[in-house]
Amino acid sequence: MDGGDRWAGGGGTDTTVQDLSARLWYERELLDLLTFKLEEEQLVLTAGRTRWLSHATREVEQVLERLRAAGLERAAAAATVAHAWELPDDASLRDLADGAPDAAWAEILTAHLAAMTDQTATIRALRDANSQFLRAAARSTQETLATTEPPATTYDAQGRPAAAGDAHLFDRSL
Template sequence: MDASDLSALLWQERALLDQLLLNLETQAFLPQGGSESGLPLLREQLENIIESLRLVELARSVELSSLAKEWKVPENFTLGGLAASAPTGVWTQILEAHLAAMTSQALLILGLQKSIEDLPHKTVRLTREKHKKRTDPLLSSSTASEPKAATDADDAVVMQQNFQTETPQGLGEALPGTLQEFLGLSALRG
């Protein structure tokens, strides 16, 4: 095993991160389109992507251990540390390019994940504000919309409850912590 095997694994990991990013983007925007019928399929795909990421991560760990012995560097380092320890400038450039791309992907994923987790809370808050505006006699001259506003608020609460029960266990950790550590992003965890 050599650095080219590690690079191939990093390419696989990058492809999975792209799939994860696309899945999260779709989950973030699908409810805004008014249809949630695709969410169960997206969640199943998310779980499969996360499982595949874990398997590639395990293979990467094994490859890193072998490469660390070959390059005579400690086994517990970040991708940036490995790039700095590379014996040739070519491998430094290749590993730094992987680091830059994967870090960018990881930051986008973490941001989208946070948005998705916050979406139900924002929806409930905005619906309640809308309901208050419609039912407050000082803010609204008509009370004919009260039943609709009350229904909207109830629907938002139900949506929030459904989201919390339907969200896959892995969404809280869509980006494995060990990958965050490998990329040097462990300070962003939690």
């Protein structure tokens, strides 16, 4: 089947737009997984179990990498649909929904856009909260380290650390 046959009838049930929709579903699943991983990271932070923080952060990064790849694949599929619908190749998901030749595909693409927008807002809020927890943990660690360091000591005439209270400063410039 050539490209012209695939798009007969305005592309309402075309396999290429179905492929785009499938890629959008996959991306939404990854966004859900990212939300879960960020919530997991937040639980580790709030529980003070920083031992597991590197694992949680690594898992977030792995999902982000998968999302980047899925986003590239989705962009390629969207460009193919945009071209077939005689829209600019760089048409956004909103542009595709607005330019869909079939009301059903317009509705489906609009639903994907709304869901992904909501998921992104949730992810942004989790990311910001986790950043605040990390900053607070870093501050707490710095304060703890500052209180556990032994006081600075001076040395006596033999080069041994002087006992507290035995240190004297002399101005020999006189």
